[in-house]
Amino acid sequence: xxxxxxxxxxxxxxxxxxxxxLQAKEYDYDPDNGKEINELCSxxxxxxxxxGKDGEYPRLAAQxxxxxMNQLRLFRDRKRKNFAMVxxxxxxxxxxxDIYDISRYLYEIKLKTQLPPIDENAxxxxxYARLLESKMTMQIPKAPGDIERGKKLYNKECDSCHGKxxxxxxxxAVPMLSGQYTNYLWKQVEQLRTLERIHDxxxxxxxxxxxxxxxxxxxxxxxxxxxxx
Numbered sequence: 001x002x003x004x005x006x007x008x009x010x011x012x013x014x015x016x017x018x019x020x021x022l023q024a025k026e027y028d029y030d031p032d033n034g035k036e037i038n039e040l041c042s043x044x045x046x047x048x049x050x051x052g053k054d055g056e057y058p059r060l061a062a063q064x065x066x067x068x069m070n071q072l073r074l075f076r077d078r079k080r081k082n083f084a085m086v087x088x089x090x091x092x093x094x095x096x097x098d099i100y101d102i103s104r105y106l107y108e109i110k111l112k113t114q115l116p117p118i119d120e121n122a123x124x125x126x127x128y129a130r131l132l133e134s135k136m137t138m139q140i141p142k143a144p145g146d147i148e149r150g151k152k153l154y155n156k157e158c159d160s161c162h163g164k165x166x167x168x169x170x171x172x173a174v175p176m177l178s179g180q181y182t183n184y185l186w187k188q189v190e191q192l193r194t195l196e197r198i199h200d201x202x203x204x205x206x207x208x209x210x211x212x213x214x215x216x217x218x219x220x221x222x223x224x225x226x227x228x229x
Contacts, residue, residue: 027096027097027100027101028097029100029101029104030097030101031101031104031105033097033098033101033102034101034102034104034105034106035105037092037098037101037102037105038102038105038106040088040092041060041088041102041106044057044084045057045058045059045060046135047135048061048109048111048135048136049061049062049063049106049109049111050111050135050136050138051180051181051184054181054183055180055181055182055183055184055185055187056183056184058180058181058184059111059138059176059179059180059181059184060106061106061107061109061110061111061138062106062107062109062110062111062167062176062179063103063106063107063168063175063176064107064168064169064170064173064174064175064176065100065103065104065107065170066103066170066171066173067168067173067174067175068102068103068106068107069099069100069103069173070173072089072094072099072102072103073094073099075089075094076089076093076094076099079198079201080197080198081196109136110136111136111137111138111179112133112136112137112138113137113138113139113179113228113229114137114139115133115134115137118130138179139228139229140178140179140180140181140182140225140228141182141225142222142225142226143182143218143221143222143224143225144218144222145218145219145220145221145222145223146219146222147219147222147223147226148223149219150218150219150220150221150222150223150224151223153216153219153220153223154166154220154223154224157212157220158177158220161174162174162175162176162177165178165227165228166178166179166224166227177224178224178225178227178228179227179228180224182221182224182225185221185224186217186221189209189217192208192209193207193209193210
């Protein structure tokens with residue numbers, strides 16, 4: 001059994017506005033249920049969790065399981081405002097096993113960043129398979145900004161939580177930033193700065209991003225946009 005102090009420490013380290021979590025290992029994974037729930041999610045977030053409309057709907061594929069679980073709990077409990085999510089959350093009520101199944105289902109989707117070359121005139125060329133492969137390929141456009149400066153700022157200020165390559169932290173439920181739409185990241189910056197979205201429920205008035213200028217964030221996002229190239 002975990003020591004209470006260690007448990008408390010892990011909770012404090014959770015990075016994005018997250019409530020107390022149940023460990024994912026407590027649930028039996030039902031991939032068929034995850035796939036069924038994803039049929040609802042795909043209307044906005046894409047069949048493979050790739051998001052869409054230039055970041056109006058964020059990428060969910062490969063996000064840490066506990067991060068997605070925590071966000072769904074916040075939507076379900078009306079602690080994170082998002083009118084687009086209300087209908088879908090209310091439709092299923094989102095019990096814990098549903099939250100786990102869809103979070104793991106999305107986590108296990110791995111998107112490529114480029115399509116490998118192929119000979120479309122080859123006798124074994126499969127056009128349908130190629131179409132599916134293209135749908136599972138996602139490359140974030142290069143964002144404007146000073147990439148080298150952004151890399152230095154990111155390595156100094158961000159990588160201890162979000163990882164060297166911006167892939168997040170599964171144990172601490174910290175989200176992936178690389179491979180996410182730049183426009184969506186800016187939208188979250190605005191919500192965090194205005195406290196419309198809370199970074200840490202234990203410190204709801206924490207002004208996390210106010211110490212970064214728009215120029216700083218522009219350069220950081222420029223770097224994040226090319227990390228997975």
